[in-house]
Amino acid sequence: MKVSLNWLRDYLDLDPAPERIGEVLTGTGLEVEGIEKVESVPGGLEGIVVGHVLTCGKHPDADRLSLTSVDIGRSEPVSIVCGAPNVAAGQHVLVATVGTTLYPTGGEPLAIKKGKIRGQVSEGMICAEDELGLGSDHDGILVLDRAYPPGTPAADVYDLETDYVYEIGLTPNRSDATNHLGVAFDLAAAMSVEEGGRIVVRKPDVSAFREGTGPAFPARVVRPEDAPRYAGLVIENLIVGDSPDWLRARLNAIGVRPINNVVDVTNYVLHELGQPLHAFDLDRIGGGEIVVEKLPEGTVFCSLDDIERKLSADDLVICDGNHQPMCIAGVFGGAGSGVTGQTTRIFLESAHFDPTTTRRSSMRHNLRTDAARIFEKGSDPNVTVYALKRAALLLAEVAGGTVTSRLLDLYPEPIRPVQVTVRYRKVSDLIGVDLGRERIHDILRTMDMDILEANERQFVVAVPTNKVDVTREVDVIEELLRVYGFNKIPEPEMITTAMVVAPYPDPNALRELVGDLLAANGFYEMMALSLGESRHYEGRQDLVAINNTSNVHLDVMRPEMLQSALDAVRHNQAFSQRDLRLFEFGRSYHLADDAYREVNHLTLTLTGRRSPESWHTAGQRNTDATYYTLKSVVELVLNRLGIDNYRTAEAPTDSYAYGLRYHKGPLELVDFGGVAGAAKERAAVKSGVFFADFNWDNLLRVLPKKPVQVTTPGKYPGVRRDLALVVADGTRFADIERLARKAGKQLLTDVNLFDVYRNDEQLGAGRKSYAVSFLFASPERTLQDKEVDKLMRGIEGVLAKQLSAEVRR
Structure with missing residues (x-):
């Protein structure tokens, strides 16, 4: 996420250097991964000065060139050869001095050097608008409309703005910091602690907003749980065009491309308040109504990028009164209802959509928009109307819009701030520092949290609805610690610890032992996700289902290890890595008799050649790994653990085309063999794969009580x-x-x-x-x-x- 320092300064009075502000943000948990200096004009017009053209005459050897002498504030005028048709004596122009680098609009950087043009000395360049990066005009040189003293820096003439943009690695739980105002509250709280006192955040003023006299535009939500709050306004008399410079500069700084003043305002409010908005052309809404609903599976929807998409029955859609889709709710707009250059009336939507539904639609259609990223984290339901008013005032300012309707606000079950009781003693115990009651209250108030009541022992705080992850006492204490600063917690002079006796067998020590053994034999350790796709395990009744809003296709905990190994083989083969020796320590998960069970495993995966290609093996047959290659490694592991006297049986045929099972009575130790064709087909792996699956829990159960003994080879012949x-x-x-x-x-x-x-x-x-x-x-x-x-x-x-x-x- 990108955050503009100049934008933050709209809400805060900030004096520290940009680097220091970056350190404070990182200390609050908003980790700054980079700081970029952004100039409204590339290069900041450095080396460009005002010049006064003293004389102008024809070049003796070129009809289209002029010889000029220009006063640029030095002791002597400079000679410049100019090719512009409109250059004339007496003009005030902008001159790129020798050594300056120009950043033309749409061109490559150009260094200005002293030289001769057709035999005449030229000590600079009189510039056109596009050569300075100020616009696209190249009809002639840029002539200033007022006289500036020669030598005045061009940056002073245009009052250029320099900004610093922070790249923040935003964690999924920080729904409150998806916008500039949210970041400003964190920064204000942290700076208040740093400098003492209390820094106040200036929220945008919407007191000038006035509703229209017309009725609210008709809208209904079929299932309120899909859209707990839905609000909107009708705004008319709009003149769609380019946005003013200040608005374009704000969006450009954070990498958002300006489109037109209406769309730019919605993007501005999204990044300012964290509330996505959507503008529908009112004249293109059929049926005189908006319906928020889910349409039948396979309904065709043409999105803004002119791609026809087939909707899922689980997609929440904004439809018109004829039930024609206009927008995938919270994700992406449609081609038939968006704002165009001819738009004069809009319905401006501001809503709070269900995070899970939005996430699934976004992933299903591969539309990772800024709006979807905010909704899936959990947008603030109580900022929707405030954001509407803010946008309406901005549209009046930049596009001449007039609010003509009453405000629509469908909010059947208002979401209230969570009230959390916090004990002062608990704060001190967890943080390790007595912050004091007043400081605790000040920090929380600066983060826009209200203290509802307090006594000697505890207080009750109302947590804003934009902090969806702060619901418990410990969460509030974490907020306090985050703002107070982890680095301010003193280190204890003495650390006490209890003696811990490692159990026998020590699982960690054995993992390291076997891992080192396998690595020494050419194996690489892999770590796969413990999540899987239920489509691979159709018919199984022991699956542990999960509600994964981040990756909806990974909807179960893996019930076995083979699929993960085959996925790793397919991934490596896609990158031309075909000779693989892999091992993994992992878990499988099962549901039986309403109880959950986890099983620890060690797996081995072999495919390709036994050893790297070499001239030693050139021409030899049977250089590929085989079942017996795997069998030797399986027995190497068992021997190293001192496990013997096991029985053998056939490996299960659902996973193995052929192979063995080693067991001790009912305890299964390892299944290994060649992977069955059906399993390889399911994973799209074509080459032969040999796989071993150790039940690590059972290995620990049968491990000998005595350590493995080393004996010398026999002295007598066999x-x-x-x-x-x-x-x-x-x-x-x-x-x-x-x-x-x-x-x-x-x-x-x-x-x-x-x-x-x-x-x-x-x-x-x-x-x-x-x-x-x-x-x-x-x-x-x-x-x-x-x-x-x-x-x-x-x-x-x-x-x-x-x-x-x-x-x-």
């Missing part, structure tokens, strides 16, 4: 045995491994599947062959063949009995 096992087609390798480890006892250190073979003619229908290796080793001695053979016979017997496995010889 003995390997291989078996070709013919088993039923539905037999899993996980079952073979489990039974083998049980039979092989502590000497069996590794079981690995290195080949799968199918052949119905040789093996029989519904049969397959697993080639499995078994590694035996002892940390204390070299194993003898006979004891390994004995273990192998035991393993073969168990597999034959439990799985009907046959050994191929």
Whole structure:
């Protein structure tokens, strides 16, 4: 948001330097992100002076050039070659001296140098209006209509205005500071504390406003909750044209393009008081009435930018008496009812619309207007009529308008200021400083808050309706602290703290441990929103719905982590980042039996190549990440946490095309595998993605009580045995491994599947062959063949009995 210092000075007497005012604003929570010096004429006419043309004659070598001698207030006149047809002796003109930079209207900056033109010395330039940036006229040089002493700076002739504009990072809760007057109240309160005394804010005077004698223009609001207050006036005898310089300067300073005097007044009041206004051409309102309503889904509306938009059934619309849309309420006007050069009568609207409805319409149609930004924060319902009167007086001043109707004000349920009881002791406890009762009252009054009653213990304050977020005692205290100044709170000489024993296991320490492990293996941490779109989870009954007025499409808390990972993959691939190793610590949210549940997760996402492209891998096959690439990382994490002896099962098929689940009894530890095609299709991801989802809460539950032990590699050689096992087609390798480890006892250190073979003619229908290796080793001695053979016979017997496995010889 842009705020003009000169505009603020219309309401306050401010002496401090612009930089100091910026510091005070930042201290109140209106963070100044930048200060820009703005001049009504670029360059401020620096180096331009009044000159008196003493002589003027023809250039000897150019018919269209003149030789002049000009008095510019120096000891000697200067010679200037001029090409203007209207230059003549005796004129008072504006001269750009040598070394000056000109900023022409619509052109590039031009540096004035001493030189020769067709052999004649020229020591400056006699300027036209457009060459000075004062207008667009280039028919001849600018001749002053009165005599000024030669050498008078041009800035004194035109009384130029220099302004400073603050770029303020306005937070969503500051509905009271969306305008210059709101900022002025904050600044006055803070400066009063800084300098002592009380600085009074001069609000615009509307006492001269008079209603017309005609009836109020007919209007009705179908659902008052959509527009709790709707007001308006009929203003006639308007002459639409350019705005005066002061009004154009105010709007230009904050980056608002002047259009015409009627529209400019509505924009001026919006940025002055924080109340959006809309002017309808009265002669273009059909049916002799205004109706505020919602139209059927798909109704066509042509907006001011000449784009046909299809309205939603949830869009609040300003219609005429024939139910034809003229404006999306609080967002954008229509092409058929706006002010034109031929407009002489208007209906001027000032309303308070429902913030949620306005926000949704603004986002739905991608119309992020200044009016919508104010309404969605919560406009002040009790400034609507005041803003109407202010605008009516300005239109009388700049456009000759006359109010001809009574004032329309539909306000069935007036919104009253919130009354908050505040304890003096609570103020001191929370702030840490005893401000004193009088100072507390003064600060609040300077912010336009009325003290309704007070006693020794507490007081009652009426909070203005423009501060929609100030509803509790602690909110009022925050307002006091914000204005008093955080930097004025003294630091304590001694800080006391309690000893805290970290729980076991310490979740934060484990997150850092695993995060460092993954980063060392080439993974990057991602952080996705905990919000999602309900359209991705149709049919689910456990969704946690939210009312998100900022991004209406993000309407649920995410019930699972996969969609966030796929969104991150799609986003990175759109920027040509195709080789991804990502991990995220996050939460999913569920609703079950009217209770809310949060689950902590660690996710891994792999896509693209296993390692960066290099000449080492050029020409090699299978350089892409695979299921087994992910499996190795999953087991690396589990091993680092000391978690073993888990069981395996198939991963859920709704998310995975294939994969495994590791679990301990009913506790699911991790699901991982290749992402199912439907999930990738939903996220518009085309490449293969491998995903692992750890249930972090369950990992902490099964974490060993003892820390992970490091052991040295065995000194004695291992003995390997291989078996070709013919088993039923539905037999899993996980079952073979489990039974083998049980039979092989502590000497069996590794079981690995290195080949799968199918052949119905040789093996029989519904049969397959697993080639499995078994590694035996002892940390204390070299194993003898006979004891390994004995273990192998035991393993073969168990597999034959439990799985009907046959050994191929």
